[in-house]
Amino acid sequence: MDTSEIDAKVLESLQGTTLACSALKPISGGTVNWNYHATLVKPLENGFTEVLVKHGERHMKTRPEFKLEFLRCQIESECYKSLTHRPFTGGTGATDSFSFTVRTPEFIHFDEENLNQFLEYLPQGTTLKSYLFGDHHLTSSGPESSVSLEPQFQQLGKAIGTWLTRFVKWAAKQAELRQTVAKNAEAQRIRHWVSFLWLHDRIKEYPAILGDVKGVLEEVEQAVAAELRDERKLQVIHGDLAIGNIVLPDAPLRQHDNIPVFIVDWEMAELGVPTTDLGHVVVDLYALWMYKSIKPALWIMQGLVNAYGEVTEESAFRTALYIGSHLICLITVSDWLPADQVEEVVRHGRDIVVHAWKKDRSWFEKGELRCLFHQIA
Template structure:
């Protein structure tokens, strides 16, 4: 990580100089594989900061029983240079619908695309975490991964070539997972609007939509794999349903990303429980291999069957 880690702290502080958000102190908030979120003490106190107006908002479908409204929070400064199955399913569905609308929006952007294209560091980090680390995980779990090392190498090479094919890329969030979705700290009641915010856009980059789609699927699925939390499956199924129609090719590419995220990224998060890592690495391996071989029948008999139902 050190080879791709510039002095972010000083750059953030310098970028805010001369603005009303100039800081006297920055304290980095720790946690996660990718995190550049800071607690800041401002040089001049601002009377109030309220996140009330969204940059974008995509509402839910009229027949949804729980009215989730997913938004991005309002920018204040921009440097020009308890779960039930219906609730969980509808939350996942709302997030999937929001992501699909975001994908449609980002595909039409020109000016924003040129700006986001400058975040080559974010691309490098995303590739490292999900694909370059496959080699490291093979050394850590040789008994599980050695027999598919050739496939893992080809997967990493595929991802590297995709990253260079910039004409096929568009703006993505870059770190679209459950930890970057903020819900109100209150009971969710049927028939009321529930604001949901998608936050932490520092990894925004040019990439394939399957990266955001696959990462969120993985993190929801991980709740089930690591902790046997049914809500993870319910949210995952709703998320895939909300995203809507996808091609079989997109489904397989998403599944590859799900597998690499399980193998490489979730095993870098101690809170999941190290005693579970080998079992989840084996599950991720199976997903990668069967997706690489385009074995649809295998998927249709497992937890990710909903990924292939959505492409009909």
């Protein structure tokens, strides 16, 4: 079934329902599912006149040969449903000059028969990844103007970090959601596979760089695998908290506006350690700063980690392990990374993993990741 057939299938499934639409516009991007901006024939009771429709199939959107289970759609809808009634958001303080509200989009309905999720739509939304690759942070030229933009990006990071730490505390108490998410063993397997098991493949690909630390990398992978077998140490996590799954308005950040930020794509929700979510969003931002020189990414990272609050030294090193391993396993195959930088990334990821495994805090204090250790409890 090609894209046009799926578009027609989704449109037909909405006819005659309270979510019937006068227009259904595909949203570009996404590798797994089909997303649409739907303009409704009649407003909903909550006043929404437009919604986001997320449609799933038994295969990936971009790789039809890669088969998927429907369970992912059910898991995601349950996460959205639970988080719609959440008692928390992430934001900035009264003394901050920029105002952000970080949350998940409101859950509206899940049509299990047609695998359509209906969620709150953020007009003119874009991912944080696309935002940072765009020119919104380059509203004027020169280093002087660039420095003046630091507060807004620090405060954006602060809002995301506040949301994440509140989510961690909230998720630890959600027994019913935990039972649901525990069924998503496939997501847990995939996350470990691409973030740690791929270390074995990278050792073979880059023996000159990783050969001497093969033993350390194997110990790290085995330790993380053992961690996943002890469910007492696990809780509900997002599982894919990449900057491509954080959505904000596609416009310059302005003072005194209340800027909404959505945390989306929960189909990888699983039982894991909270440092996975923190490490994932941090490594995405860190990589854009290190290898693309996008300074706003550094500012967001700093604001986020500072707002995350107190952590144990053990937790900080565990976050660093994730960052280093993710650099080696996944950043090396990013579509934005030039081929001539790949070995540099492998070396840097190696050094992070080795020093995190050795618990060498003094090494981290010399670089940008020192922020991980600034609030040790």
